[in-house]
Amino acid sequence: MKFFLSRLFAVALMSLLAHFALAQALVVSGTVTDEKEPLVGASVVQKGTTKGTVTDVDGKFTIEVPPGSTLQFSFIGYVSQEIAINSSSTLSVVLVADEEILSEVVVIGYGSVKKSDLTGSVASVKAEDFVNTAISSIDQGLQGKVAGLVVSMASGQPGAASSVRIRGTTSINGDNEPLYVIDGVFIVPETNVGAVTGPSLNPLANINPSDIESIEVLKDASATAIYGTRGANGVILVTTKRGKKGVPQISINYTRSSQELRRKIPMLNAAQLAELGNEAADNSGAPRRQIYASPTNLGVGTDWQDQIFRVAPMNNLQVSARGGSENTTYAVSTNYFTQEGIIRNSDFTKGNIRINLDQKLGKKFAMGTSFSINRSSLRGVVTDAEGAIPSSVTSWALAFNPGLGVYDSNGDYVFQNNTSQPSVGNPVADINKTEQLSNSTRLLGNFFVTWELLKDLKFKSSIGTDAVFVTQKSFVPNDIKRGEGSNGQAAIANQQALNWLFENTLNYNRTIRKHSINAVIGHSLQAYDNEFLFTATSDFDDNRLGYNAIQVGAKKTLVLNETSGWQIQSFLGRLNYVFNEKYLLTVSARVDGSSKFGVSHRYGTFPSVAVAWRAKEESFMKQSDLISDLKLRLGYGVVGNQGIPPYSSLGLLETTEAYFGENDIAKGSGPKSRQNNDLKWETTSQLDAGIDLGLFADRITITTDVYYKKTTDLLLDAPIPYTSGFPSAYFNVGSLENKGFEFALNTVNIDKAVKWNSSLNFAVNRNKVLNLNSKEGIFADPLLGVNGWSVINEGTPIGTLYGYKTNGIIQTGEDLSAIPRFVNYVPTYGDRKYVDKDNNGTLTEDDKFVLGNANPDFSFGMNHTIDYRNFTLSVFIQGVYGNEVVNFNRFSLESFDGNQNNSTAALERWTPENPGNEYPRANVLPRVNTISDHQVEDGSYVRLKDITLSYDFVRLLSFMKVKPTSLKLFVSAKNIITLTDYTGYDPEVSRFINHPRNFGADYGSYPTTKIFSIGLDILL
């Protein structure tokens, strides 16, 4: 029976074909568009044949087909359509974007999965989010976009590195930055060599933001366990755009921006400073200073902030082309970016060329490469350099006497401040004469081959490299204040770092009825070699050659070189199993061996397991119109952190030098560190539970996660008894926790002629140190001579700020003997009062309170996109709430001693006639230099981070024969509105974000800016 039917079918088919062959051909023409615009290069094929054509630049096509045939319309990224043809006609085909293909695949490291199959906490940021924004590096583009990811800038200097934290601080001495993996290559972000003063070059600036296809942020341990000892701080996977089959798609983007200082700090003018100085002298019974003799004659004087700051332009040109044939695809791009700094004489330039190629080799093999060459150059001024005495030009500009001009009567630069602060030089002379240059060349690339061993089994071998060549040069001439002590000084440092990676993986991907398996196993070798050479000279008689001939300096100050490296060998595996599209299981493990650790602990195993339940697929939910998607996730994993210097487990010797008489330099080798065979990685275990919810046909989607992260075996450079011969050693002691909650909401608010989409993310993280194994807390580095402003203690968060509580001002007539006092300081009327916690009359360390926490209570970001006809408006708002910042600038800005210029707070100083209760009296004598709640400020802010309006002109160009796919003009503004109570330059800058013990300080930084941009975006 069966045989008979198939015979019958075959006969019928043949007769049909015969009939077609005789029929007359029909001419079909038309256009293929998506919901917005024509699709160029869409394929139009007669079904069952190879006969076909592609649409032209207007999306038009013409084809001849026999009657009764079926035309297939297809385009990558869109759902194919079939139309039966019975007569000649003109068609208007609208293809619908295939959401499954466009947005639903998520890269998870060593593979990718459908978003619906995800079991871990992974956030994706797509290419669109980086377009049209004036950013120089991807980390800036991530701020506020992902719940639980906080970007902090250490400096506003163009090209400066920022710091990224995913789900809090997990390490005290180890690294806290996430692992960056760019097209499978692990990036080693170490490029500061130390020859210049100020922020280090941002390694991520080497990636052109417009090259990015997507960024995946792996947050929980079940997602990052596949990265083993480098997974503890989260992983950021960057995937660059690859070529697509079809005609070349060319994109040109040019943005021109203008940057300016967000706010000036209101400072005293010359007359006001003189009055303050005189009052301070009078109050202390000291003689008045000559320079302040006649305040009124001094007038307003020089505004030193205006002298160093400027409105500065920024340009970004980006050109890319993508295309390819059946077997070869390519994506090439170039980028040139220039940014002048808002402080004169500082700028940042970078250029980038990228080539991504893919080639099929027969049916089973393919190969490809991603390669980019990047050059960046940062010309800086001295900022972010404060230690015991201020040396940043920003601090100098604030401190300098407004009664002095930039030049003296001979037309030479005024040399130094003439108040009682001779260490402060003329900031204008300093920015014009001090030279600092950091150049970085980075080659980043990989080459891979894939081999389909079986239908479902694919082998991939990839070799990648990240090579960085850095040169830093600095020169301080002998005729400015900064060069006075050394009589001119120069330094040059060179660094060559080579990181290579060799990985082999086997991927197995198969669905058998209700069972779907996606598995990977692999092996990875990575090595890092670093060489640097640092030379410095001083005592220059001639400034002309500067850092280009440092041998002019008569004294050899320092010659230092170092070679170091580390290696990692790993075995990895992961299994994703889906049953019936409902029940999901992911099991993964990585065995990492790292040379950095002691011989007893070279290898560690980092496992994870996660389960998820797609409740929406259950029969009882299928009918729901309200709920369009519901998935519950639960994951647990163990990851590590190996972010300590190489050779930390070895007993190292250091080169010593002693002298026997005056003719015998005795070099030696003395014990520097103790061998520690037990040194191993930090271990972070994390539990994550999440819900993915879609409502109203996914017009509202919600992803929310709660997590608990515990880090044990903290790699502490912990103090040890001096009787060992060493002050400290790396140990695996101590533990800390981070726990939190994340919420992300995406909504389609209006979906008509006007389209309005919104997204909101919100995150809460709570950090606590559980155990340090020692009664000694870990103290912040002293800043301005202030000790212990932040201490890492058991039971409190990293970033806890300590100090005294002020208690108003001592008013005339108060009983002075009842006022608590510091040792060696007798308070009087108009001085600040502090709370005496233990009521013993003396203010000591025991009277310090917890004054704040540098970690925010929560952080959030909100984005709105509104499309109407050819207009697109996007608004991005971002903020943090509840963190405190120690505004160290206030120590100098409110010195009230006439020794340097002060902020206008000095106008509210206490006087017997005007007895305020917030600011103390003027006084030239040194006051107790201690931190109090007066310098600890609320760092919360809400910021209109970006607002962009774009207009697509392409429809106005319909008269043109060859017209672009899109031609957008856009204007945007960044940081134009900031709501904050913070009184410093900017609440977003945190100076020492890289050092957890110094977290939450602002002093002498390069301020961040407001940016206005206009740009053109052409897609051909």
Added chain:
Amino acid sequence: MRKLSILLVFSLITVACDFLEETPESVINSATFYKTEADAIAATNAIYDYLTVGTEGIFDRGFGGIFFNDYWVFKDVMSDNAMETTASQEYRTLSDFAFTAENERIELYWQDIYQTVNAANVVIDRVPLIDMNPSRRDHLVSEARFIRAMMYFEAVRFFGDAPLILRETVELSDAFVGRTSASQLYDAIIEDLEWSRDHLSNTFRVGMGRATPMACSALLSKVYLEMGEYQLSADNAAVVINSNKHALFPDFAQLFKLDNANSGEIIFAVNYSGTQSQGFKPNQYHVRLLPPNLHKNDEGPENAYGWEVPTTDLYDSFDPQDRRRDVTFITSFTYSDGSTVTFSPHFGKFWDQEKEPLGNNTDMDVIYLRTADIMLVYAEALNELNDGPTPVAYEMINKVRKRARFNGITELDILPDLSGLSYEQFRDAVLQERRWELVMEGSRYHDLVRMGKLVERVSAAKPTATPQSFHVLLPIPQRERNLNSNLTQNIPY
């Protein structure tokens, strides 16, 4: 075929077995060191760096090495000799006897002692295992044992009972030890010094800041004096004096001339060189002691702060014509144009003005043992031994006084020879003579403690100071007690 291709793939995966070995190239791994004579010398040389400044040079956190400044600052600031003028509470509280166990300078003193001890222990443990010339090997170990003895002599005098660590720190538990009794520390010191004395070479690495048999005997005489072993103290002092290898300089001023470094009366000095270190590793004599604000037009000391200044009590105690007053203090400075500025007395004895007119980066060594000191030790020991001065005791103290009478040209009619003194009077005379002779040379605090005069003398000289009987020992640094629960505290700190 499929199986074959899978096998092929796995063969591509090259599991590297020794891939993770660490082989540092620009630092030396101690596991590969201590094999040759050169290694033994390098390890021994290292001890001197920790003794003086530390490898970080002037960038060291505590200006490492006790001789950099604390050795000679502590012992006169914690006495009736010197006062502190810096704002630093750490030094001020030492001067006022108001310090606590949290005092950072005391903590750093402790650190420097044990860091140097560990470097010495490395040599003492490892060098004997090296295949090399045996007498040279013994000499290097002797150098190390001499310095270890110096360090424990500091520890026992300042802290009393203290951890006695005689082996290199291998396991961390080695460092978590309790305090050993002072008498055991003294035993260890004596054993080290006697061993050194008997094994030092007289042809290899002789002197110039390295131990000599004579230095061992001199230090033994001081150690035995502190112990109250007066006969042994006198015997060892006699060895030094009778050898006549380190005769007194005729003029007190010669002691502090750079040309006389490591010679004559100087038995042992911790060597420094501002010149050879290009300014990175000089000691702080000039920076701390010379008067500030004198530097003008390339004349007068640069970078001088006058942080420690003499008490009036000290200055006034000298006979105005005593050569030692003239050399010890500077009270005026004359510029080349003939103009002169005068100022309150500062310690100027370590400044060789002709050789180093600008002060600052000095080549001056820190004298640790010299003959006048040992003569006074000899005199004190004999007085104690015989319940009164013997002729030799008089001879010793009077030789020191005679030298002080010589003003460089002639002997003045001051400081007459002593005679006819009781035990008590002679003891006081020795204390007085040591005060005049050894200002800022690391002696005064220990002398006052040994003779039971600390509270009495400091109270008389410094009205603001509050010395008490328990100040004969320093507190064990609180940091160490926080980290190591085996450490007890000196009562009542």
